[in-house]
Amino acid sequence: MHESVVAGELLRTVEERARAAGAARVIAVGVRIGALSGLVPEALSFAFEALQVDTFVAGAVLDIERVEALCQCELCGLVFPVEESKRRCVACGIPAPFVPNSDCLLLTRVEVE
Amino acid sequence: MIRPASGEEHHSEHSHASGHPHRHFDETTGTWFEHEHASKSQPSVIELYEPILARNDRLAERNRGFFEAHGVRALNLMSSPGAGKTTLLEKTLTSLPAGSAAVLVGDLATDLDGRRLDGRGAQVLQITTGTACHLDAVMVAEASRQLHWEGLKLLLIENVGNLVCPASFDLGESQRVILFSVTEGEDKPLKYPPVFHRADLVLVTKTDMAAAAGFDRELALENLAIAAPHARVIELSARTGEGMDAWLAWLQG
Numbered sequence: 001m002h003e004s005v006v007a008g009e010l011l012r013t014v015e016e017r018a019r020a021a022g023a024a025r026v027i028a029v030g031v032r033i034g035a036l037s038g039l040v041p042e043a044l045s046f047a048f049e050a051l052q053v054d055t056f057v058a059g060a061v062l063d064i065e066r067v068e069a070l071c072q073c074e075l076c077g078l079v080f081p082v083e084e085s086k087r088r089c090v091a092c093g094i095p096a097p098f099v100p101n102s103d104c105l106l107l108t109r110v111e112v113e
Numbered sequence: 114m115i116r117p118a119s120g121e122e123h124h125s126e127h128s129h130a131s132g133h134p135h136r137h138f139d140e141t142t143g144t145w146f147e148h149e150h151a152s153k154s155q156p157s158v159i160e161l162y163e164p165i166l167a168r169n170d171r172l173a174e175r176n177r178g179f180f181e182a183h184g185v186r187a188l189n190l191m192s193s194p195g196a197g198k199t200t201l202l203e204k205t206l207t208s209l210p211a212g213s214a215a216v217l218v219g220d221l222a223t224d225l226d227g228r229r230l231d232g233r234g235a236q237v238l239q240i241t242t243g244t245a246c247h248l249d250a251v252m253v254a255e256a257s258r259q260l261h262w263e264g265l266k267l268l269l270i271e272n273v274g275n276l277v278c279p280a281s282f283d284l285g286e287s288q289r290v291i292l293f294s295v296t297e298g299e300d301k302p303l304k305y306p307p308v309f310h311r312a313d314l315v316l317v318t319k320t321d322m323a324a325a326a327g328f329d330r331e332l333a334l335e336n337l338a339i340a341a342p343h344a345r346v347i348e349l350s351a352r353t354g355e356g357m358d359a360w361l362a363w364l365q366g
Contacts, residue, residue: 023157
């Protein structure tokens with residue numbers, strides 16, 4: 001996967017925002033990762049820690065909020081978590097699409113001082 | 114004796130634990146005065162909620178606007194390696210009006226695919242990514258600068274053979290076309306939710322090999338209905354020509 005590319009973008013954005021806010025250092029970074037995003041949280045953490053060494057963001061902790069993959073039935077509106085290959089609505093039996101948030105890859109907050 | 118003239122100068126004169134009040138003696142007035150220093154180490158939180166790949170997304174939107182302004186429909190073709198993207202494009206380019214299409218081909222290495230597509234009436238540009246497992250908006254923007262846009266109607270972007278990573282990178286395309294071949298198994302769509310759930314068209318390729326592969330067509334279509342509920346499905350064989358009419362009609366529609 002390309003967690004290192006994502007970590008690189010993350011570090012770059014965090015440094016930009018932190019400097020713009022006049023911060024001396026970054027304490028923590030919050031991200032939200034959807035189960036469908038294709039990213040492995042552990043790999044992202046690893047890349048984040050490795051790439052921050054000797055940079056402005058060094059020492060910042062990455063806080064990952066995982067969002068599970070959910071489906072919503074287009075007929076009855078039921079929202080349910082996805083298991084394996086079971087994506088049919090339990091009430092209606094028809095295949096249900098994923099809710100939009102399931103593949104999110106968001107930077108939610110930067111804690112600075 | 115130096116009198117503090119401003120906050121900054123005052124800070125540089127001495128150091129002390131920040132955030133604590135303390136007393137200074139003012140020689141001019143002969144009085145002690147207390148003050149608090151605004152603490153320099155006060156944690157604060159910047160709330161964002163912005164996509165991590167926002168920079169790619171922004172450039173992708175710029176690409177999108179450019180393609181639309183030129184009346185060009187851009188398609189992002191994705192699949193596992195070996196599903197038949199290049200072979201399909203070989204046959205497709207031959208059937209399209211000369212000069213109406215351009216192709217950007219993404220690979221880690223070699224220009225073999227690009228060269229296979231030459232001489233079929235379309236502009237062909239090879240993008241070699243080196244190590245990147247996917248194309249991104251920057252690569253597409255840079256390659257697009259080398260194209261001639263007069264008379265172009267279609268931009269076919271053959272992504273790097275990979276069903277995982279390309280899903281995360283908007284290129285500025287109008288639509289996403291996912292290919293999967295009968296030799297890859299009918300459960301393929303369920304195994305790669307991210308790329309299938311954003312598909313606009315799914316091409317089931319190499320149908321001429323279905324019997325030899327023991328391909329369960331009904332199950333594959335059922336799985337596609339689950340994994341790509343909003344996608345149109347076209348089954349085809351570039352080799353025999355089966356289904357190619359439907360694909361060309363969709364392309365030119």
